[in-house]
Amino acid sequence: MTGFVDLNDIRLAYGPGGDGTLALDGLTMAVRRGEFAAVVGPSGCGKSTLMKLATGLIRPQAGTVEVAGKEVDGPVSVAGMAFQNPSMLPWRTTLKNVMLPLEIVQPHRRQLKRDYESYVARAEELLEIVGLKGFGDKFPWELSGGMQQRANLCRALIHDPALLMLDEPFGALDAFTREELWQVMRDLHAEKGFTVILVTHDLREAVFLADRVFVMSARPGRIIVDQEIAFARPRPIDLTYEAQFNDIVHELRGHIAEARAAA
Amino acid sequence: MTNEGWIKAAPWLWTIGLFVVWEAAVEMFDIAVFILPAPTDIWAAIVKYWPVIWKDSLQTLFTTTLGFLLAVVGGLALGLAIGWSRAVYAGLYPLMVGFNSIPKVAVVPILVIWFGIGTVPAVLTAFLIAFFPIVVNVATGLATIEPEMEDVLRALGAKKMDIMLKVGIPRSMPYFFGSLKVAITLAFVGSVISETVAANAGIGHMMLAAQSQFNVPLVWAGLVALAVLGIVMYAMMAWLEMRMTGWAHRSGRQ
Numbered sequence: 001m002t003g004f005v006d007l008n009d010i011r012l013a014y015g016p017g018g019d020g021t022l023a024l025d026g027l028t029m030a031v032r033r034g035e036f037a038a039v040v041g042p043s044g045c046g047k048s049t050l051m052k053l054a055t056g057l058i059r060p061q062a063g064t065v066e067v068a069g070k071e072v073d074g075p076v077s078v079a080g081m082a083f084q085n086p087s088m089l090p091w092r093t094t095l096k097n098v099m100l101p102l103e104i105v106q107p108h109r110r111q112l113k114r115d116y117e118s119y120v121a122r123a124e125e126l127l128e129i130v131g132l133k134g135f136g137d138k139f140p141w142e143l144s145g146g147m148q149q150r151a152n153l154c155r156a157l158i159h160d161p162a163l164l165m166l167d168e169p170f171g172a173l174d175a176f177t178r179e180e181l182w183q184v185m186r187d188l189h190a191e192k193g194f195t196v197i198l199v200t201h202d203l204r205e206a207v208f209l210a211d212r213v214f215v216m217s218a219r220p221g222r223i224i225v226d227q228e229i230a231f232a233r234p235r236p237i238d239l240t241y242e243a244q245f246n247d248i249v250h251e252l253r254g255h256i257a258e259a260r261a262a263a
Numbered sequence: 264m265t266n267e268g269w270i271k272a273a274p275w276l277w278t279i280g281l282f283v284v285w286e287a288a289v290e291m292f293d294i295a296v297f298i299l300p301a302p303t304d305i306w307a308a309i310v311k312y313w314p315v316i317w318k319d320s321l322q323t324l325f326t327t328t329l330g331f332l333l334a335v336v337g338g339l340a341l342g343l344a345i346g347w348s349r350a351v352y353a354g355l356y357p358l359m360v361g362f363n364s365i366p367k368v369a370v371v372p373i374l375v376i377w378f379g380i381g382t383v384p385a386v387l388t389a390f391l392i393a394f395f396p397i398v399v400n401v402a403t404g405l406a407t408i409e410p411e412m413e414d415v416l417r418a419l420g421a422k423k424m425d426i427m428l429k430v431g432i433p434r435s436m437p438y439f440f441g442s443l444k445v446a447i448t449l450a451f452v453g454s455v456i457s458e459t460v461a462a463n464a465g466i467g468h469m470m471l472a473a474q475s476q477f478n479v480p481l482v483w484a485g486l487v488a489l490a491v492l493g494i495v496m497y498a499m500m501a502w503l504e505m506r507m508t509g510w511a512h513r514s515g516r517q
Contacts, residue, residue: 077420079418079419081415081418082415087411087415089412089433089434090510090511091434091508100416100429101419103429104420105419106420141510
């Protein structure tokens with residue numbers, strides 16, 4: 001299999017020497033360039049471990065991880081990450097928080113001082129896209145949870161990553177804010193064309209956003225279902241109330257219920 | 264008066280109240296001056312011995328400040344080292360706990376053997392006692408970086424140094440400035456202990472001399488001077504803390 005992100009027959013165990021809890025075993029998945037992939041599964045199935053594997057934060061005991069055709073042997077800076085916890089730095093303004101990756105990733109790190117104005121413009125443009133225009137000079141604790149999560153998305157995207165890794169980024173938000181951010185995410189993906197891997201508990205979120213949904217088994221995790229979601233884009237939010245949509249959600253739910261029962 | 268006004272006035276009212284009750288109690292139970300002098304007696308002693316009290320206060324202030332500054336430099340350095348590396352942490356932690364368990368008054372005789380009676384043991388005792396809370400707080404600030412934040416930065420290719428500079432050190436600053444309040448009062452305790460045991464100047468020494476002459480009001484005047492100095496130094500550190508890390512005290516500002 002070849003794709004933009006390739007995980008091939010992964011085995012990963014935690015604990016000293018890798019003989020502790022087996023988190024993933026025989027996991028294989030491939031995500032194409034520009035594709036929006038969602039990973040769902042019973043809790044504790046190793047979804048978050050998957051994120052760390054694909055970004056090179058941890059190495060598997062067996063199997064290979066390839067991103068953009070290269071074997072991953074350390075952190076891959078082509079990735080941007082956002083977690084459920086926005087983890088904004090409270091001593092920085094929202095704008096400075098968003099610009100943090102630019103102080104780390106090359107070549108931006110080198111150019112940041114010289115091209116500061118244009119980088120600020122870029123950050124402000126992103127803030128505007130997610131609906132935070134004019135909030136750049138506010139501190140994170142002056143923003144609501146939903147606004148912080150929007151800023152978190154901006155931070156994950158500021159260095160134009162080819163791969164965006166999202167770990168339940170909308171999990172802690174109220175239903176309305178969540179739907180709003182789904183649409184923000186949908187539009188960002190349509191505009192920038194990056195590859196996304198979204199780990200989520202929310203099946204409706206997965207089906208609404210993703211081109212492909214992977215269902216994981218209970219621990220030790222592997223992929224048991226790999227389903228294309230064929231709805232035409234751009235998808236209106238009303239799609240989520242249509243019968244076809246709910247059929248797919250229902251079907252996925254069935255797979256997860258089975259996976260839970262098998263555990 | 265409004266509720267706000269009462270809260271503002273409360274520290275003064277309570278302090279004055281304490282002295283009034285004290286004065287009344289001494290009067291009512293007819294307590295002898297060498298057991299417990301009344302606030303008015305202490306005030307009289309402060310006025311009478313003002314030049315001595317002033318001179319010794321400056322000496323104590325000097326040893327405390329110097330010891331405190333050494334503790335800040337040393338504590339910050341060691342705290343950063345410990346928070347940086349788990350190996351350094353594991354190695355130094357038991358040593359630090361053991362060292363901190365030693366009552367510092369027991370160290371003064373050794374300091375006197377090394378440096379003689381006077382200013383140096385007082386400065387060093389202040390340093391030794393104030394050092395620990397700074398180390399622990401700075402190290403805690405570094406050690407409690409959110410793992411998600413670390414993952415986000417590491418995935419971007421950040422080195423340990425980047426994570427420390429961008430996240431670790433700024434986030435340990437509130438812990439550091441918070442610890443300064445504790446450290447300055449401890450440094451003060453250290454100085455006075457050393458002055459009481461082995462010095463020929465400073466408030467501690469003055470009180471010891473007054474005690475041997477049964478000048479009880481002057482002993483108490485020394486205590487008052489210590490309390491006032493303590494409050495002033497604490498307030499200075501609290502102010503500094505607010506100035507430097509206002510972002511960490513947001514609830515008070517909104």
